[in-house]
Amino acid sequence: GEDVEQSLFLSVREGDSSVINCTYTDSSSTYLYWYKQEPGAGLQLLTYIFSNMDMKQDQRLTVLLNKKDKHLSLRIADTQTGDSAIYFCAESNSNSGNTPLVFGKGTRLSVIA
Amino acid sequence: DTEVTQTPKHLVMGMTNKKSLKCEQHMGHRAMYWYKQKAKKPPELMFVYSYEKLSINESVPSRFSPECPNSSLLNLHLHALQPEDSALYLCASSQDHVVAGDLGELFFGEGSRLTVL
Numbered sequence: 001g002e003d004v005e006q007s008l009f010l011s012v013r014e015g016d017s018s019v020i021n022c023t024y025t026d027s028s029s030t031y032l033y034w035y036k037q038e039p040g041a042g043l044q045l046l047t048y049i050f051s052n053m054d055m056k057q058d059q060r061l062t063v064l065l066n067k068k069d070k071h072l073s074l075r076i077a078d079t080q081t082g083d084s085a086i087y088f089c090a091e092s093n094s095n096s097g098n099t100p101l102v103f104g105k106g107t108r109l110s111v112i113a
Numbered sequence: 114d115t116e117v118t119q120t121p122k123h124l125v126m127g128m129t130n131k132k133s134l135k136c137e138q139h140m141g142h143r144a145m146y147w148y149k150q151k152a153k154k155p156p157e158l159m160f161v162y163s164y165e166k167l168s169i170n171e172s173v174p175s176r177f178s179p180e181c182p183n184s185s186l187l188n189l190h191l192h193a194l195q196p197e198d199s200a201l202y203l204c205a206s207s208q209d210h211v212v213a214g215d216l217g218e219l220f221f222g223e224g225s226r227l228t229v230l
Contacts, residue, residue, distance in 0.1 A: 042221035103155035
């Protein structure tokens with residue numbers, strides 16, 4: 001079955017850039033997502049990328065996709081303490097809206113002031 | 114309104130109790146989901162409803178019983194749960210992006226934190 005892997009922890013200083021990496025196994029992935037989960041809260045969609053793109057930028061967030069290596073990364077520029085959260089990479093591989101996402105285990109980002 | 118609302122936020126129940134978790138969305142989404150999330154783990158899919166019909170059941174024990182009374186509501190009925198069922202239960206909804214080429218992103222509720230004693 002599909003598998004999505006992430007490193008579990010990342011610690012950065014406030015103002016630095018954070019890079020969270022993700023690899024996936026399903027070559028037919030259509031959409032790749034980054035969700036953010038703050039303590040005690042649900043998941044918030046941060047950004048996404050279609051599989052036919054290789055980069056997407058949205059304010060402080062940059063998503064890079066290497067489809068050949070099945071590698072996805074999320075770069076957060078000028079990381080702030082409010083960015084401390086768990087970041088989940090997720091993928092889906094269908095054009096059907098009711099296809100459930102496959103999530104990675106999540107990367108816990110800690111921002112040190 | 115881009116919210117998925119879940120109630121209650123917290124629930125403590127005994128192993129012999131019957132309770133329900135509720136989820137509501139008014140975004141016109143036709144797919145709704147229940148996920149279970151244990152501490153420090155990713156969400157695990159439990160059920161998917163598509164157009165008010167159960168389309169996916171990920172081999173969930175029968176002590177969890179989903180119900181979709183209409184396109185805006187999703188319930189999860191709980192009966193005879195075990196302590197290991199204690200978790201955050203997340204509801205989500207999505208549009209059918211075959212219709213409009215939408216992303217089909219999942220919108221999540223804040224979750225219902227369940228403790229089974």
